[in-house]
Amino acid sequence: MKITAYRLAVLRASQDVEDAFSTLVQQEARAASLHDGEASLTRARDASMAAYKGGMVSLIEVLDADRRLLETSDGALQARAAATRGAIASFRALGGGWTPPATPET
Numbered sequence: 001m002k003i004t005a006y007r008l009a010v011l012r013a014s015q016d017v018e019d020a021f022s023t024l025v026q027q028e029a030r031a032a033s034l035h036d037g038e039a040s041l042t043r044a045r046d047a048s049m050a051a052y053k054g055g056m057v058s059l060i061e062v063l064d065a066d067r068r069l070l071e072t073s074d075g076a077l078q079a080r081a082a083a084t085r086g087a088i089a090s091f092r093a094l095g096g097g098w099t100p101p102a103t104p105e106t
Contacts, residue, residue, distance in 0.1 A: 017094060019089075019093075020086055020089035020092075020093045021090050024089075026086075027082040027083035027086050028083045030082075030083075031083055034079055037076075038069065038072050038076055041065070041068055041069040044065055044069075045062070048065040
């Protein structure tokens with residue numbers, strides 16, 4: 001009975017590690033992809049602003065480019081935060097953590 005409980009605990013621990021690393025890798029890849037998208041959308045926004053200043057497009061198109069850039073930037077920040085949470089979960093799943101110092105006896 002105790003062996004079964006031990007094996008179950010080991011399986012759960014390995015699943016926790018695998019899940020945490022999977023989240024970390026997926027979110028880092030998502031953040032990198034969104035970062036590339038930010039660069040492209042920044043160039044598109046700059047081009048639309050130049051076209052607006054030249055009288056070729058309306059302000060609505062510039063604002064739409066701004067909106068897309070801000071949405072992508074927000075997504076990139078959320079992905080970075082999720083990757084950080086994944087790194088913390090990985091550390092914890094591998095047994096890391098903070099142990100408070102022993103309080104001195106008086």
